[in-house]
Amino acid sequence: MNKKYVIGMICILFFSTPLFLNPYWVDVLNNIGIYAILALSLNFILGDTGLFHMGHAAFFAIGAYTTAILNTFYHIPIILLIPVSGIAAAIFAYIVARPIIHLRGDYLLIVTIGIVEIVRIALINNVFEITGGSNGIFGISRPNLFGLIIRKPIHFFYYIWIFLGISVILFYRLRHSRFGRALNFIKEDEIAAEGTGVNIVRYKLIAFVIGAFWAGMVGNIYASKMTIISPESFTFWESVVYFCIVILGGSGSIIGVIVGSFLLIGLPELFREFAQARLLIFGLAMIIMMIFRPQGIIPPEPRRYNIKSLIED
Amino acid sequence: MGFIHMALLHLKNLTKYFGGLAAVKNVSFDLNEGSILGLIGPNGAGKTTVFNLITGHYVPDKGEIIFNGENIVKKPTHKIVELGIARTFQTIRLFKNLSVLENAMSGYHCRMKAGVFACMFKPAWQRLEEKKAIDIALKELQFVGLNIDLEQQAKNLSHGNQRLLEIARALTTSPKLLILDEPAGGMNDQETKKLVNLIKKIRDRGITVLLIEHDMNLVMDVCEHIVVLDNGEKIAEGTPDEVKSDPKVIEAYLGLDEE
Numbered sequence: 001m002n003k004k005y006v007i008g009m010i011c012i013l014f015f016s017t018p019l020f021l022n023p024y025w026v027d028v029l030n031n032i033g034i035y036a037i038l039a040l041s042l043n044f045i046l047g048d049t050g051l052f053h054m055g056h057a058a059f060f061a062i063g064a065y066t067t068a069i070l071n072t073f074y075h076i077p078i079i080l081l082i083p084v085s086g087i088a089a090a091i092f093a094y095i096v097a098r099p100i101i102h103l104r105g106d107y108l109l110i111v112t113i114g115i116v117e118i119v120r121i122a123l124i125n126n127v128f129e130i131t132g133g134s135n136g137i138f139g140i141s142r143p144n145l146f147g148l149i150i151r152k153p154i155h156f157f158y159y160i161w162i163f164l165g166i167s168v169i170l171f172y173r174l175r176h177s178r179f180g181r182a183l184n185f186i187k188e189d190e191i192a193a194e195g196t197g198v199n200i201v202r203y204k205l206i207a208f209v210i211g212a213f214w215a216g217m218v219g220n221i222y223a224s225k226m227t228i229i230s231p232e233s234f235t236f237w238e239s240v241v242y243f244c245i246v247i248l249g250g251s252g253s254i255i256g257v258i259v260g261s262f263l264l265i266g267l268p269e270l271f272r273e274f275a276q277a278r279l280l281i282f283g284l285a286m287i288i289m290m291i292f293r294p295q296g297i298i299p300p301e302p303r304r305y306n307i308k309s310l311i312e313d
Numbered sequence: 314m315g316f317i318h319m320a321l322l323h324l325k326n327l328t329k330y331f332g333g334l335a336a337v338k339n340v341s342f343d344l345n346e347g348s349i350l351g352l353i354g355p356n357g358a359g360k361t362t363v364f365n366l367i368t369g370h371y372v373p374d375k376g377e378i379i380f381n382g383e384n385i386v387k388k389p390t391h392k393i394v395e396l397g398i399a400r401t402f403q404t405i406r407l408f409k410n411l412s413v414l415e416n417a418m419s420g421y422h423c424r425m426k427a428g429v430f431a432c433m434f435k436p437a438w439q440r441l442e443e444k445k446a447i448d449i450a451l452k453e454l455q456f457v458g459l460n461i462d463l464e465q466q467a468k469n470l471s472h473g474n475q476r477l478l479e480i481a482r483a484l485t486t487s488p489k490l491l492i493l494d495e496p497a498g499g500m501n502d503q504e505t506k507k508l509v510n511l512i513k514k515i516r517d518r519g520i521t522v523l524l525i526e527h528d529m530n531l532v533m534d535v536c537e538h539i540v541v542l543d544n545g546e547k548i549a550e551g552t553p554d555e556v557k558s559d560p561k562v563i564e565a566y567l568g569l570d571e572e
Contacts, residue, residue, distance in 0.1 A: 178427045185408055195400055197486055
């Protein structure tokens with residue numbers, strides 16, 4: 001109970017910060033939030049299931065472009081497009097993941113890198129004449145939440161971070177249930193998981209589909225926040241950043257992933273003067289972490305069960 | 314001879330090639346419900362291959378595997394587990410970083426129903442199901458005699474306890490047939506003795522047991538029926554006493570006197 005109290009206090013404090021910050025820093029927090037949700041959805045695939053997936057920007061892109069195209073061509077409201085973008089990304093994920101789902105470790109990694117590159121190049125080449133080529137798509141409208149148009153950074157702060165909060169709750173519940181355990185069994189030992197009755201192909205696919213669904217929804221938020229999107233935002237490097245957030249933060253750990261987003265997205269803003277050396281420091285930090293703390297900054301806590309109450313029953 | 318009698322597991326002309334090598338060649342035997350059958354043979358005789366064929370890890374090139382009246386050839390492993398065949402592994406394959414309790418609970422996974430949405434929104438039946446999973450895991454852990462801290466990671470257990478945990482995990486799938494792949498491997502005499510009792514206790518619950526074992530004392534002690542493999546072929550079958558005195562078996566194990 002005490003722990004819940006502390007977390008509640010931190011949340012309230014955090015949610016009041018934009019009242020004291022200038023819009024620039026609020027926007028930094030917004031970016032952190034967007035990366036955190038993306039990393040959380042990747043964490044589901046990479047951290048919980050142990051699938052080396054480095055193509056998450058592809059799902060993000062599908063979601064963002066679905067929103068951009070449907071909104072600019074057909075003027076469908078942004079809010080309605082949130083689930084649509086998620087579903088589009090999820091369907092895409094199912095189609096590309098189905099044939100490669102049996103691949104393991106680095107083999108899967110290479111194929112997923114291929115996916116994100118194919119998507120980016122397809123967008124640049126203006127497939128079906130709807131993606132706007134390398135200029136991208138502009139003029140995407142703002143989300144209209146029951147008459148309130150979300151426009152200013154502070155609006156987006158609450159929009160993004162409440163979305164993150166809901167995602168955290170749902171991912172936490174998934175992790176602490178039959179479903180999350182099954183993913184962990186697959187991560188620990190695929191053959192043993194199959195041998196104890198887990199349909200591993202199915203669970204891996206669902207992990208991909210759910211991760212992509214969330215990335216697609218974040219794509220919607222991103223598109224309406226920027227109002228302009230272009231293929232540059234969905235490069236392989238973006239995928240690497242999400243990957244690093246999960247690995248550095250602590251793969252499988254929800255709090256770890258959020259802390260990782262603060263470090264990887266927030267810190268570079270604090271040290272603007274060292275922008276030149278950013279990659280150098282970044283690489284060095286990665287090496288040091290892998291040597292001294294390979295499980296990440298905050299590794300996942302083991303699930304606890306209330307055994308005593310059951311025995312006494 | 315009697316008419317077709319229903320065995321729980323019926324293998325017919327089972328054959329598996331790896332490249333040009335016949336790992337298992339025309340092996341047939343029946344396993345009656347409620348019995349303990351031992352599968353023995355020298356190293357490389359094809360025992361584990363037979364196991365992997367039954368559990369669906371390999372697909373046989375020829376032959377039938379009838380379990381409970383149903384042909385299970387080409388069914389995926391998790392389906393076979395659902396039908397009621399559970400196994401342990403020759404080299405221990407626990408989920409090392411997960412707790413003892415979660416390892417035991419994993420077997421019950423295939424009896425649960427909660428999908429993604431139920432796990433996200435936790436309706437009452439889902440909570441009940443979770444409780445039941447813990448309940449059954451605790452029961453099986455007690456049954457195999459693991460009275461230890463259940464929240465520690467499985468990798469911290471002693472070798473003997475890890476073997477017991479694997480058996481508990483297999484039992485939570487509520488199997489009709491339990492396949493044990495060298496369960497006494499790496500156990501000391503005392504642990505082996507306990508294991509013999511445990512296997513008999515499992516049979517007394519009505520679960521049929523198929524056993525691969527190198528420890529001949531254990532096999533002779535616990536099995537009612539023995540099948541002997543050599544070079545992928547069945548060379549003998551019968552009660553422990555019959556098998557022990559079979560000249561073909563003695564030849565396979567000790568080699569032929571060359572005179």
